[in-house]
Amino acid sequence: DENSVLRDELLFLGGPASSAYALSPFSASGGWGRAGQLHPKGQELDAAAQPEGQLLREVRVLGVPFIPRARVDAWLVHSVAAGSADEAHGLLGAAAASSTGGAGASVDGGSQAVQGGGGDPRAARSGPLDAGEEEKAPAEPTAQVADAGGCASEENEVLREKHEAADHSSQREENEERVTSQKENSLQQNNDDENKIAEKPDWEAEKTTESRNERHLNGADTSFSLEDLFQLLSSQPENSLEDIGRYSSSRQYHQAISQDVNLHEAILLCPNSTFRRDPIARTPQSQEPFLQLNSHTTNPEQTLPGTNLTGFLSLADNHMRNLTSQDLLYHLDVNIFDEINLMSLATEDNFDPIDVSQLFDEPDSDSGLSLDSSHNSTSVIKFNSSHSVCDEGAIGYRTDHDSSSHHDLEGAVGGYYPEPSKFCHLDQSDSGFHGDLTFQHIFHNHTYHLQPSAPESTSEPFSWPGKSQKIRSRYLEDTDRNLSRDEWSAKALRIPFSVDEIVGMPVDSFNSMLSRYYLTDLQVSLIRDIRRRGKNKVAAQNCRKHKLDIILNLEDDVCNLQAKKETLKREQAQCNKAINIMKQKLHDLYHDIFSRLRDDQGRPVNPNHYALQCTRDGSILIVPKELVASGHKKVTQKGKRK
C-alpha cells in the first residue's frame, strides 16, 4: 500500500524503520505545512531546488504536501532523538501526533534543546543539509512557509513547482542526498545514546563517525556538542588504534579547532565534491590515490596493533604539509602508497615483506586488468590487490539481483555481518565516500563465490612472475585459493557485488545497480570488465562446448556414414551375386532350350545365330540374331515353334 511505499522510501533514505511513518501526518492534517509555522526560530525549512527523488514522487502520488528531504531528515532526526517510544516503533498514530508539535528534544540530550518544545522538529536543523544544497537551494523565507497558514495544498503547490524547476538534477545527485540523509539519521541514532556506540559493530560506528564528519564539513550541524566529543575523545586511550578509528570524527572535530592537520584529518577535511560521484568534479586520477591512502588511515584493523599510527600519519603529513587538498589528490607520492601497501600487508600472518616487495618489484607485472592504464590506476590496483590479502571483511550481501531494493535495505540493516571488526575499507572509508561505505555496510556480504565451472587459482589481479612461484604458493596458501582474478580484483576494489552477481545480473539491473551505488570510475570500469570477461568466459565455454558437440556430431556422422557404406557394399555384393546367379541360370536355360531345338531338316539350331524372343501372348520365337540386332523392327515369322 502507499504507506508501505513511503516507509520503504524512507528506509532507503536511511531513516530508522520507525521513522518511516513520519509521513503519516501528511495525509492526516497537512501537518507539515503547519509545522513550518511552529518553527521556533523561524529558520528556513525549504530547499526546494533540491530534487527529492522518489520520496517526492511518492508523496506527490499520495497527494500530500511536498516535504523537502531536509525537513524530513530533521524531523526524523529529532523524532528519534526524542526517544519517543511510539515513534520509535513506527506507529502511525504517534507520528501523526508528533506532526503538530514535533519531538522536542535535540540530539544534545536536552542541553541544547532549543528547537524542542512545541517547535517543529524538522526545524531543528539550523541550515540546509549541506553546503551544496545551500547553494542550489536558497533559503526560503520563513514567512513564506508560515504564510502557508496550514494550507497544505498551497504549500504543496509552491514546493512542487520548485521541485519541478529543479527536476533536471541527476539521479546520482538524488542518491547522494539519500545517502546523506541516511547518514544523518545514523548520526542521530548514535548520538541518541553515545554509550551504545562502543557496543555497535565497527561498521556502524564508522558510519556514524563519517556522518559526523560530513556534518562538520558542511558546517550545518551547529547543535552538536563539541564538548561531548572532547570528553569522549579524552576518555579513550590514544594508543588504541581501534579507538582512534572509531573516534576519528572526534579527532576531526578536535582538529577543526587546533588546526593541526595531519594526514587523516586533512583527508577527511577535503571537500566532499572531490569524492562524491560527481561526473564533473570527480576524476579517477584525483580520487583513487586519495581513497587508498585514506582507507588505511581510517581503518584501524589494517594496521598492526603495534604500529605507530601517529608516526605514519606524520610521515604522510610531511608529504602533504604544503599541499592543498586538491594538490594532494594529484601529487601524493606513490611511494607513500607502497609503504601503506606493505603496512597493510604486514597485518597478515606469515607476512614476509621481502617477498612481497619482490613481488611488486617484478617488472612486467601485468595486472591483468583492462582498466585504466595510467600510472595511478596501476598503483591503485596493486595496492588494492595486496590489500585484499588481509581483507577478510566479507560483509553479507544479498545474492538476489534486486539487492538494491528498499526492502533489501531494510533486511540488510539487521543482517548478519560476519566480521564487522575487519571491515577495512579502501576507497570508501573517506569522508567523501559515505555512499559506498554506507551502502556496503548495509547491503553486502563480500562472500565472493567461485564459479562452479571455473577452476580457479590460475589468475590473480596481478601477475605472478615465474620466479615468484614460491612466493605465490605461500601467498595463496594463506589466502583464498578459490578466488579468481576478477574476484580478487573485485575484492580488492571493494566491489560490493559478487562476480556471479555482476556477470549474471540482467542488463537493466546491472545498469540500475551502477547508477544506484556510489562507485568510483575504477570500480565501475572493473565491474564492467568483470561482466564482460565473465560473459565472454561463459560464451567461450559454450562455444567450445558447441564446437566439441559439432565435432562429436561430425564424428558420429562419419561413423554412421561409414556403417551405411558398408551396408550398401554388402547389399551390392549380394545383388551382384544374385545377378550372377540369374545370369548363370539364364545361360543354362538358353543352352538347354537350344539343345532341344531342331530346324526343318531336323538339325540342331546354332545358338550363335539365333536368339529366343518372348512375344506378348507368351509364345517363344526363335529369331535370327541379325534381326534382333536390327531393333526388333521387323520381326519375321521365320522362326519355328518350339
Added chain:
DNA sequence: TTCCGTTGTCATGGC
C-alpha cells in the same frame, strides 16, 4: 624439453 589439451582473454563480427 617438447607437445598437447585446457582455459581465460581479447578482438571482431553478427544479431
Added chain:
DNA sequence: ACGCCATGACAACGG
C-alpha cells in the same frame, strides 16, 4: 548505440 553472443586467435598453464 548498446549489449550480448559466437568464434578465431593468442597466451599461459599444467600434465
